[in-house]
Amino acid sequence: MSNKPHVTGPGTNTGNVIRDSMMGLVPGTVSEIIALNGHVWRDSLVSPSLLEILRLRNARTVNCVFCKSVRYDVARADGLTEDRVELVADGYETSDLAPREKAAIALADAYLGFPAGMDEETAGRIAEHFSEDEIASMMVALMTYNFTSRAAVSNGGMPEDPLPITEMQVAVAGG
Amino acid sequence: MTIPITSVTLDQSLSRAGPAAASFARLWTSLWAQDQLPQGLLELCRLTFARLHRDQDELAASNPLAGERPDMDVLSRLVAEDKAHDSPAFTDGEKAVLLFAEYYWTDTQSIPDEVADRVKAHFGDPGLVLLIEALGCIDGRIRTARCLRDMAASRSKMEEVAHVE
Numbered sequence: 108m109s110n111k112p113h114v115t116g117p118g119t120n121t122g123n124v125i126r127d128s129m130m131g132l133v134p135g136t137v138s139e140i141i142a143l144n145g146h147v148w149r150d151s152l153v154s155p156s157l158l159e160i161l162r163l164r165n166a167r168t169v170n171c172v173f174c175k176s177v178r179y180d181v182a183r184a185d186g187l188t189e190d191r192v193e194l195v196a197d198g199y200e201t202s203d204l205a206p207r208e209k210a211a212i213a214l215a216d217a218y219l220g221f222p223a224g225m226d227e228e229t230a231g232r233i234a235e236h237f238s239e240d241e242i243a244s245m246m247v248a249l250m251t252y253n254f255t256s257r258a259a260v261s262n263g264g265m266p267e268d269p270l271p272i273t274e275m276q277v278a279v280a281g282g
Numbered sequence: 283m284t285i286p287i288t289s290v291t292l293d294q295s296l297s298r299a300g301p302a303a304a305s306f307a308r309l310w311t312s313l314w315a316q317d318q319l320p321q322g323l324l325e326l327c328r329l330t331f332a333r334l335h336r337d338q339d340e341l342a343a344s345n346p347l348a349g350e351r352p353d354m355d356v357l358s359r360l361v362a363e364d365k366a367h368d369s370p371a372f373t374d375g376e377k378a379v380l381l382f383a384e385y386y387w388t389d390t391q392s393i394p395d396e397v398a399d400r401v402k403a404h405f406g407d408p409g410l411v412l413l414i415e416a417l418g419c420i421d422g423r424i425r426t427a428r429c430l431r432d433m434a435a436s437r438s439k440m441e442e443v444a445h446v447e
Contacts (some may be wrong), residue, residue: 113398114407132408135316136415139309146302170391214429222335223425230436242433243299246426247306253425254418261390261414263398 112264124280125255129262138282140255145281147251148181152244153237155179156187157211160204161245162252163195164215171256176270181277189272210236211245218249287430288343289328289423295430313419314347318412319405321349322357323376327383327413328420329361334387339431340424375404379413386417 117131123141130137151158159182166174178192194202199212214233217225225233233242259265287295293310296303314324325348332340341362348354353371360366366380378400385393401410 113395113402114410129407129411130415132411133316133318133415136309136312136412139305139312140415143302143305143309146305150301152299217429217432218425222428224428224432225436226432227436227439230433231440234433234437240298240300242430243296243303246429247296247299247302250306250419250422250426251302253422254415257386257390257418257421258414261386261393261417263393263395265391 110264112262114262122279124275130258141280142282143251144255145277147248148179148277148281151248152241153211153248154185155181156185156191157208157245158182158248159185159187159192160195160208160211161215161249163192164212165219165249165252166256167195168216168219169253169256169260170265171260172266172268172270173259174252174256176273177275178272179275179277183274207236214242214245215249218246219253286339286343287427287434288337288340289420289427290343290345290347292423292427292430296426310419310423311347313412313416314349316412318409319379319416320351320376322351322354323379324413324416324420325349325354326357326361326366326376326380327417328424329358330366330380330383331387331417331421331424333362333364334384335424335428337424337428340427374400378404382410382413383417386414387421 112129114129114132116128119127119131121127125141125144126137130140148155148158159179162179163175191204194204195212199209210233213229217223217229237245285291293303293307296306325345328345329341356371357366360369360371361380366372367377372380378397382393382397382401385397398410401413405413
């Protein structure tokens with residue numbers, strides 16, 4: 108892993124963290140990415156706290172130090188405390204997370220796995236807790252979190268040590 | 283015959299998710315319309331990922347956004363057979379992109395500097411950024427398609443069992 112980023116941002120200070128990142132170097136896609144991030148947080152068919160659990164599960168698997176340090180304001184407002192965030196870990200199945208939250212993590216793990224995909228038991232468990240519309244919504248969120256976190260990681264320069272927890276407003280990361 | 287869910291056909295399955303899915307579909311379309319990388323090169327990356335995922339449905343999928351170039355059939359076959367790096371049919375720039383894609387897929391954290399530098403040498407910083415964005419979306423869509431196919435198969439099986447009972 109590189110100690111410094113392969114590519115740096117455009118040097119702008121627009122106030123939007125995505126536009127001011129390296130993604131600002133491709134004008135034809137950056138606005139779509141910003142809009143997508145906003146839509147995921149504002150228009151998804153599951154709660155912000157469940158989205159945050161998916162995002163943090165992804166961040167943990169991808170090992171994006173930046174993503175792991177962020178907490179979205181809407182998820183906190185929805186009641187996701189740090190105590191509950193800490194449960195999104197290896198032993199989540201035996202934790203106090205709700206069955207629906209555990210099923211969401213199982214979906215994230217199926218998506219993130221090598222190979223990606225799921226067995227019948229996992230598929231049945233997810234279908235028991237979520238409608239097909241909700242599953243589609245979570246898949247869109249997972250893809251969004253995954254490609255943005257992997258963009259940060261693949262660009263190099265990721266800190267080795269954990270960063271302080273920082274609250275992120277949807278307004279500065281979404282359109 | 284039913285067309286399987288793949289990265290190419292995924293938007294139809296996701297549209298039930300509403301505005302976020304529509305937004306993702308717009309991003310997907312925009313990725314293929316950029317000029318930081320040559321026509322067809324992202325499609326070769328998609329086929330590289332399909333091969334690495336050992337996903338026959340994905341390999342067989344026809345991508346209307348791929349971009350036109352006369353040698354696409356030949357290059358696609360070489361990528362699918364994992365013969366791109368030894369073939370004179372690919373330019374150094376194309377080989378640099380495909381090598382970056384393979385590292386990205388294998389371990390996003392461990393892409394050597396020289397591999398990224400080779401991409402930048404041919405396509406500049408914007409080319410590398412577009413590549414990183416596109417690889418994430420392509421891989422994510424292949425993963426999502428696999429999950430949705432598995433869920434659909436499970437649902438069909440349960441419906442068959444219920445019908446018999």
